[in-house]
Amino acid sequence: MEEVLIVGAGFAGATTARCLADAGHPVRVIDRRPHLAGNAFDLPDAAGVLIHQYGPHIFHTNSEKVFTWLSRFTAWRDYEHRVLAQVDGQLLPIPINRTTINRLYGLDLDEAGVTAFLEKVREPREPLKTSEDVVLNSVGRDLCDKFFRGYTRKQWGLDLSELSAGVAARIPTRSNDDDRYFTDRFQAMPQDGYTRMFERMLDHPRIRVELGIDFEALRDTAPRRFTVYTGPIDAYFGHRFGPLPYRSLRFEHEHLPATAQVQTVGTVNFPNQHAYTRITEFKHLTGQAHPGTSVVREYPCADGDPYYPIPRPDNEALFKRYEALAEVEPDVHFIGRLAQYRYYNMDQVVAAALSLAERLAGLYPAPSAP
Ligand code: FAD
Structure with a gap:
């Protein structure tokens, strides 16, 4: 047969x-x-901390059908991802929200105040052809340069103005205090990891x-x-x-013994410093209890495995x-x-x-x- x-x-x-x-x-x-498990492959590192070999994978979906189907092969651990960006010496929420604006500029705006602030600083663009158009149109030049331009240059090796609009359109801006990276209905991590879920599948x-x-x-x-x-x-x-051109990544994994936690959230972005874009600490994602902790730094590069079209x-x-x-x-x-x-x-x-x-x-x- x-x-x-x-x-x-x-x-x-x-x-x-x-x-x-x-x-x-x-x-x-x-x-x-x-x-x-492809790029979602996870495994315990030498110290026994569950890590994602090809960079952090956070599961989120609005599709009940997808979530129900995968639930045949795994139990889940609730997890809402949060990201901070290191900007002007502070760690600020990204996506940009009310806290980001108030702390960056030393203001005390309410939601309506943030909306009015963004309306004042944005540079309206029509049509929205590139990612630069999208970002300037929504948050203006200062926030664009502080949060997006450097990160994009590292991530893609291109200026925002050289990237299609769709890339930046993925990033929302909020006037409230919601600091979750995703807002999907289902946000959870496979309880025993991705690889175990694939073994059962x-x-x-x-x-x-x-x-x-x-x-x-x-x-x-x-x-x-x-x-x-x-x-x-x-x-x-x-x-x-x-x-077909791809952007690749080099992952630098590190285990820190006898350190329960190194950062307060799962991922910290570095838009304007270092050759790496971000550091992820896996124990936030997995909820694992361990006396040490493991992190990964992501260095974007032109050559290597194909990761991002x-x-x-x-x-x-x-x-x-x-x-x-x-x-x-x-x-x-x-x-x-x-x-x-x-x-x-x-x-x-x-x-x-x-x-x-x-x-x-x-x-x-x-x-x-x-
Ligand atoms: P893959 O996972 O790449 O699987 C394809 C498989 O095919 C690979 O194992 C490869 O070895 C194999 N293969 C290729 N060619 C051959 C060949 N010639 N012969 C035999 N085998 C071959 N998505 C999210 O939802 N949340 C996230 O947080 C998230 N984070 C990500 C972080 C990074 C750094 C990256 C790169 C991606 C992330 N993604 C995330 C996207 C996620 O990785 C993909 O959606 C998912 O891996 C796609 O599955 P796939 O089966 O299409 O591809």
Whole structure:
């Protein structure tokens, strides 16, 4: 009986694999890395603190469907992420809120006062084409330069004015005191970590998993009914139109023994100092009790693993050329952040994979009854 081949054991691959197996398909999942969970992979470090190897992953969603589906494989720990930014010698809430404005400028504004303040300092722009347009239009030049310009330059290696509007449109500004980084309905971390959740997702009699195997090693030989590909779309097509540009990150992990806590919130951003963008302390995210603590610093860089698609119109146009090839590739289905060249949050990838699996179940009847 021919298997479905799934390339990649991250959220896209594992969700599709489990749905297809539940529907009666035998499934083979491969990943070139030696572990499950893709970029959400977590593990205890040498001191026993649970860390996220590829940077902090905070789960949040407004989709009840996604949250309920994942809840089959994990219990949750409630967690609302909070971030402070080091600006002008102070640690201030980001997204910018009433506290940020009052403490930065030594004011005592109420909500209406903050709204009026922002109205006074903003630089109205029309149309909003770049991220600089979006930020200036909403908070004006001083807040833009203090909180966003330096961070963006480090993160993307580009000025705000060189980035599509969509990047900055993700960041809200608040006139109230809400200092949560996300406002989604469901905000929680998998109780036993992401990797454990993936182990349960892929623990199914119709799923076999092989790690440390690259698709290229078996693309011409593996018998399969159809393929779900979650790797980079340009690599699948031999980079024939040239590589899709990505921004990468170098992660510097550190364990601090006999230190219960080093910062008051999960993440501190450094928009204007250091080569790294932010420091995350994992125990805030996981709630783990441990006499020491572990942190990660993120250094953005041009070369390395592909992490963030660079959102510029020319890159989107290049992706569209690959997408046109993907649409006519017989019996191969492309999904996930690398195959769709999109910055997707985890919940968006799960939602897309659940929809794809439903579509595939209609296209390819299962060989055995579930
Ligand atoms: P991946 O997790 O990248 O999985 C793809 C898998 O395919 C990888 O394991 C890879 O090894 C494998 N693969 C690729 N090519 C091949 C090949 N040729 N052969 C075999 N295997 C292959 N999202 C949130 O919701 N909240 C967050 O807080 C958050 N933080 C993030 C922080 C960072 C630093 C980054 C980079 C991303 C963050 N994300 C976050 C996004 C999140 O990582 C993605 O949404 C999620 O990982 C996407 O899952 P995926 O399966 O599409 O991709």
